Amino acid sequence: MKSALYLYNTLTRKKELFEPLAPPFVGMYVCGPTVYSEAHLGHARPAVTFDVLYRYLMHLGYNVRYVRNITDVGHLENETDDTGEDKISRRARQEHLEPMEIVQKYMNSFHHAMEKLNTLPPSIEPRATGHIIEQQQLTEKLIGEGYAYEVNGSVYFDVEKYDGRHNYGILSGRVLEDMRANSRALEGQDEKRGQFDFALWKKAAPGHIMRWPSKWSDGFPGWHLECSVMSTKYLGETFDIHGGGMDLIFPHHECEIAQSTAAQGHQPVRYWVHNNMVTINGQKMARSLGNFITLEEMFSGSHKLLARAYSPMTIRFFMLQAQYRSTLDFSNEALLAASLGLQKLMNAEKTLAGLIPGGSSTADISGIAAKCHEAMSDDLNTPIAIAHLFDAVRIINLVNDGKEKLSAEDIRSLQELFRIFIHDLFGLRAEESAGNDRLEGVLKLLLDIRQEAKAKKEWAVSDRIRDRLSELGITVKDRKDGYDWEITA
DSSP: OOSOOEEEETTTTEEEEOOOSBTTEEEEEEOOOBOSSOOBHHHHHHHHHHHHHHHHHHHTTOEEEEEEOBBOSOOEEETTTTEEEEHHHHHHHHHTSOHHHHHHHHHHHHHHHHHHTTOOOOSBOOBGGGGHHHHHHHHHHHHHTTSEEEETTEEEEOHHHHHHHSOTTTTTOOOHHHHHHTOOOOTTOTTSSSTTOEEEEEEOOTTOSSOBOOSSOSEEEOHHHHHHHHHHHHHOSSEEEEEEEGGGIIIIIHHHHHHHHHHHSSOSEEEEEEEOOEEETTEEOOGGGTOOOBHHHHHHTOSTTOSSOOOHHHHHHHHHTSOTTSOEEOOHHHHHHHHHHHHHHHHHHHHHHTOOOOSOOSOOHHHHHHHHHHHHHBTOOHHHHHHHHHHHHHHHHHHHTTSSOOOHHHHHHHHHHHIIIIIIITOOOOOOOHHHHHHHHHHHHHHHHHHHHHHTTOHHHHHHHHHHHHHTTEEEEEETTEEEEEEOO
């Protein structure tokens, strides 16, 4: 392996050296979408985060089995108390389509968006409806072990009994006793023994389309059950990495741990990895809150909050500019800065291809490469790695301007650095660049106007342009014979 990798483990609440169970093999399970509407910017964050982790693990020499599920049944409107209508059934009724038509429609849309974002397809992409029998078998086992009970055709997991033997809340840090003290029982939960018990199998109400026969009732599985079943089937009873958004820590992932531990007698996952949320005006972007922007709206610029269309690679680069455990706040200014920064990287790579070796250099190319790898091995710190890549961009531009020299070996090293990080690890690729070229042209025009203002000693104008660009995440550095600029946010 090329270097040690440290990942933040939500379970232990600290960064840990990643040591797979059976090297060089790595098993990684990531919670995929519930396919009942168009994918939005919030869905792109985990997709890009775990795509980068997948790419980096393979770069380190691991043989990775990456499993990402599709939820196509069992995800109810009220996630924490198992009430309301199935999200897919509800959308099917609204659009006057069969549930599986809804699933296929939005699954196709999700895959199309993922292709545009250049995320690698997972090794296996199982669907909940393809594993009904296994979910029934796990439910039966949990009943047999005394951790689940049937009432009126539905089966619930007994959280109280589990917590008495294990620790319900081990992932989220929640304490069952405190949860009881700070909440009230909701109507419609009378058949549950405990307020926080969750459904393993739900009896289908009359008219509910998505239903399967079972020994308890015609019904459907609970949302949490599918991930315990499919992760175990494809990765084993214990596997290396389970990923997803931070919003899934409770109740979804907490319930997964409880189900699997109750059935197997031990924890299922060694490293729990969670990305933070995309926010808009400080609030989580979510379909349930109605404040989301779909990826297709981002690509077309058709949403009212968008100043313009943003390319898939701009969106991907925008996400990489924040460490995955940090919140990522949507703004047109940040996306514009990402567009300019991406174009600067791509332009530098084109410039690099045409450089002529000019002898020895004082530039430490191997040091830049080492710092990029060090950043990635420190819990996928992509913004730090990007900052080091921009150090390389400055060197390339100095060489191109005749103010620095690079040996043939240094040029080859830089080409290798850009290939590995920009393309192999960050998953960025060249796009139609007319829009970005125009943006960079506008920026150059603005900075030339600033130079003219400085020459005329119009300091207020000069400072205003510099300060406004700084607010947009673009830092201007004055030189004796001109200026440099770089993306810093």
